[in-house]
Amino acid sequence: MAQITLKNLAHSYLAHPRGEQDFALKAMDHVWQDGGAYALLGSSGCGKTTLLNIISGLLRPSQGRVLFGDRDVTDAETAERNIAQVFQFPVVYDTMTLRDNLAFPLRNRGKDTAYIARRVEQIARMIGMEAILDRKARGLTADAKQKISLGRGMVREDVNAILFDEPLTVIDPHMKWELRTQLKRLHREFGHTMIYVTHDQTEALTFADKVVVMYDGRVVQMGTPEELFETPAHTFVGYFIGSPGMNLLPAEIRGNTAHLGGASVPLDAAYGPVPGRAQIGIRPEYAVLTEGDGLPISIRRVEDVGRHRIVRGEVAGHGVNVIAPEGMPIGPALTHVRFTPDRINVYADDWRVAPAKGIR
């Protein structure tokens, strides 16, 4: 096991990239701590799988280095890196029995028979397949096959990291939750570094200690689920995490006030001059409908999702969502919306701006 360091890493699928737009993965420096449970979150096509394949050595980066501990493995083969990887669609060896499937990575590394037998039993129990170990893998259902793939990914104890590439896509929701819990338990038990690629925020937030959000070939933020929720470093994080995502409104920031559409919103700290396009971001959870306090809002629609209601409205020509607690009456008297000052984030050209120091 080792810490994985990515140094000035970038990748383009073109042989001669001409500028930044040709890079699937833009230049980045990143460190994956030994033993961490990471989720790599982002929409489809943002470079998650590319990054994963570079770590496992299935892809050689166009530039930069990959380090396991102190060792430079940029040019090392996948087998040499001692990495386990589970793919989006199940990969099983059809003609082998389930037992042989699970034992395959161990046999290839020349482990002794007694150990293999013990380890395979252990993994089989974990994925709940010990009863059918001696049948052939051919003809299993997709989710059973994926469980075998997961088992094969976890069968080696000495791996540097286990990489999961959206492994639960083909599995039905009930089983998804169960497997995710098992992965989490496994992580606590064995302490492998795990990197879990997904575009499902619930999956990411429940699995990982640290969530890495990617957008357009870049890592835009790495943090705990709480950090991603409270202080998104990029408007994409604000919008992607949360349901519905963060409200973003163009504003002019002067000191500790944001001006938008002729009204003003108090902030809880003062900001220096904000360069570029300025926006304020507020989560729907921290917006409150009032009878006159705050900004005027025209309500368009109310959606009841059970545990709360989502109010869709418009402030100064921009869509704003507000989460109203269950039981709160919503009527024509509610004409304004108030944003909780200490929950407002300020963005310049989509990146979060910290308040000026010492004024708070």
Added chain:
Amino acid sequence: MEKTLNNKAWFLVLPVLVIVAFSAIVPLMTVVNYAVNDTFGNNEFFWVGLEWFEEMVTSDRLHEALGRQILFSAIILAIEVPLGIYIALNMPKRGFWASLCLVLMALPLLIPFNVVGTIWQIFGRVDIGLLGRYLAEFGFDYNYTNDPLDAWITVIVMDVWHWTSLVALLCYAGLQSIPNAYYQAAKVDQASRWAVFRYIELPKMAGVLLIAVLLRFMDSFMIYTEPFVVTGGGPGNSTTFLSIDLVKMAIGQFDLGPAAAFSIMYFLVILLVSWIFYTVMTNLDKEEGK
């Protein structure tokens, strides 16, 4: 809803029945007619029962031809199947070279059988053939017209040249259907090249491979034109395979009765082997669906 039973729909099968009757059953029955009768022309037939069949079953001539036929089919399958797989594995997967390979591979398949025979007949000639002449120059005693071994080698090499592409193309199609993730997983699992072939590529090719083997078996078991053009069944009877022998008997010697009995048995053998292949294939499918 109540289902109404209406057997009139069976009449819709009638046209097919008529076509099949005239294209297959009636001609086949003519052969059966010849096989159980003796005739001296003028459409006069004398019932002989199974006499021709008995004669054929005990005929050394037929046994020898059958032996040669089985040996020939076995040899070309043993060469073409592994060679075809090997070629398919080494063909480029995409891009310009893949297309070029596909076109080049398909070329021998497009040449008419008798033309293939003629090409090799000339190619192997000691006096003017490119191959035969040069082999002679280098001191090889090669002559397919009077050495049975040379004749066999020529006929086999010709068949390999003509048909290996078919096996290769079918295998190539099977290989193309393997998702990349399988190869990636194999890398992660540290599988050897052999293991990748044995556990990923071969199982995915199994279906098309069975079809390839079946096609190559049937074709080689019925081979006529190419060896006939090259060696005419000689030297002696050394390359007289079943079809060649059958034609000699029926048209050369005009022994219509024995030839008819011969063809029926020939037909049944091919039917039997094809049935075995079919059973094996469907059983494999069943296992998959289990």
